[in-house]
Amino acid sequence: MKYIYLILFLLTLAITTISCEAEDGTNGVDGANGRNAGLEFLVFAGDITDEDAAQIISENFGKTTVAILVTNTINLTTLELPEIATMTKVILTNNKKLQRIVLPNLEHVSNKIVIESNPSLTTVDLENLISAGNIYFENNKALTSINISKLDRAQNFIFDQNPLLQSINLPKLIKITDEFKILNHENLSTLDASALIITNEIFVRENVNLLTIDFSSLTNTGKISISQNPILETVNLSQLTRNTDAINLNINPKLTTIALPNLSYSESLGIANNADLQTVSCAALIKLNGELTISNNPNLASLHFPRITSIGSETRRSPINIRGNNMIKNIDFSSLETFFANIVTIESDVLEMVNLNSLTTFSDLRIESDATLNSMKISSVLDFTNLQLPKTPTEDIDTLFTRLVNITPAITGKRISVGGTASTQALIDAETLRTNGNTVVIRP
Numbered sequence: 001m002k003y004i005y006l007i008l009f010l011l012t013l014a015i016t017t018i019s020c021e022a023e024d025g026t027n028g029v030d031g032a033n034g035r036n037a038g039l040e041f042l043v044f045a046g047d048i049t050d051e052d053a054a055q056i057i058s059e060n061f062g063k064t065t066v067a068i069l070v071t072n073t074i075n076l077t078t079l080e081l082p083e084i085a086t087m088t089k090v091i092l093t094n095n096k097k098l099q100r101i102v103l104p105n106l107e108h109v110s111n112k113i114v115i116e117s118n119p120s121l122t123t124v125d126l127e128n129l130i131s132a133g134n135i136y137f138e139n140n141k142a143l144t145s146i147n148i149s150k151l152d153r154a155q156n157f158i159f160d161q162n163p164l165l166q167s168i169n170l171p172k173l174i175k176i177t178d179e180f181k182i183l184n185h186e187n188l189s190t191l192d193a194s195a196l197i198i199t200n201e202i203f204v205r206e207n208v209n210l211l212t213i214d215f216s217s218l219t220n221t222g223k224i225s226i227s228q229n230p231i232l233e234t235v236n237l238s239q240l241t242r243n244t245d246a247i248n249l250n251i252n253p254k255l256t257t258i259a260l261p262n263l264s265y266s267e268s269l270g271i272a273n274n275a276d277l278q279t280v281s282c283a284a285l286i287k288l289n290g291e292l293t294i295s296n297n298p299n300l301a302s303l304h305f306p307r308i309t310s311i312g313s314e315t316r317r318s319p320i321n322i323r324g325n326n327m328i329k330n331i332d333f334s335s336l337e338t339f340f341a342n343i344v345t346i347e348s349d350v351l352e353m354v355n356l357n358s359l360t361t362f363s364d365l366r367i368e369s370d371a372t373l374n375s376m377k378i379s380s381v382l383d384f385t386n387l388q389l390p391k392t393p394t395e396d397i398d399t400l401f402t403r404l405v406n407i408t409p410a411i412t413g414k415r416i417s418v419g420g421t422a423s424t425q426a427l428i429d430a431e432t433l434r435t436n437g438n439t440v441v442i443r444p
Helices: 004-017 050-060 394-405 424-435
Strands: 041-046 067-073 078-080 086-093 100-102 108-116 123-125 131-138 145-147 153-160 167-169 175-185 190-192 198-207 212-214 220-227 234-236 242-250 257-259 265-272 279-281 292-295 302-304 320-323 330-332 344-347 353-355 364-368 375-377 386-391 415-419 439-443
Touching (some): 041 050, 050 078, 375 394, 394 424, 424 439
Parallel strands (some): 078 100, 108 131, 123 145, 167 190, 175 198, 190 212, 198 220, 212 234, 220 242, 257 279, 265 292, 320 344, 330 353, 353 375, 364 386, 415 439
């Protein structure tokens, strides 16, 4: 029967919520000049048509209308609500033929906007939307265009499985309180959130044609996960200064550069399985509180962390792994003083330069390479358990052993293994270290 569900709902609701604006009427009752203030909650469902919807809006929409549900319609193609400015909920789900949603004057939605599983929907116009609680756009197979260009803030912002959507442009979005997620899009090529300053979590994952991500105003965030975007070339996080969770950039095979030039603090950093990645630079990073993993980036040539002073903490002694990066030549941790980690592993068969010249304290440091290093700077050591270095220039071996024999009080119970040719003085120093109860191996 013709939208019987809607009629039953409206009749039930009307019995308890009839509301009138009493302008010149009698006691708020519709009279000569009384005006219907509308139902709080409008529902459109079943076999309702565009004409039916327009009539219901005309008769039942009013000042007190705060929520709209459009669900399981089979004939509705267009929904236009030009007078709405403020709502609590806008929900549109499982509408077979719905192609177009126009809410041109909607500015604020306090609870949520849900637009989900509308297989024919191509256009959503929310051109004046400024703020919302939660925004969900999920599984809209035909959606190609969405206008939310004035959105300023939201609680959650989640786009998932809208396969024809080509761009998401949020030029005025400043704050997402909780989650910002862009997931599983086949044709999305551009993500512009260039005004976003703060959010709790960012997930950008499995967007097949995504080329660029712009978070160029982002300063503070919790977790960042950007992964499995097969042609992603550019990620702009140029103003990020503080991260209170983890940064993970993994399995983005076309990404060539990761630069975080203003990041000063992060909980942890993971960069893995990015086939074309050549450079990782965190020029301002001072403190990394947890794990550092940079692995399986076969074209990565250099790591640049010149200001970092501490990695890990007494309570989070996470491993540090820099391995599987077959082309890495230069590693710069020149200001690093302390590794709080059970084990630190650095591997590369073409390694040329490692700068750990400020490093004083670590537990187990293992640098492995088949190449002979041009420079191995590690001249400030004070406290450690195990130190293993690859083939190292003679002068750097001399500097290291001179440092080790002059630590006061004399070290004992340490394991030291160094490759390369030791000078006569270094051999004497090695024997002194052995006499003091250390295990020292100099490999040819």
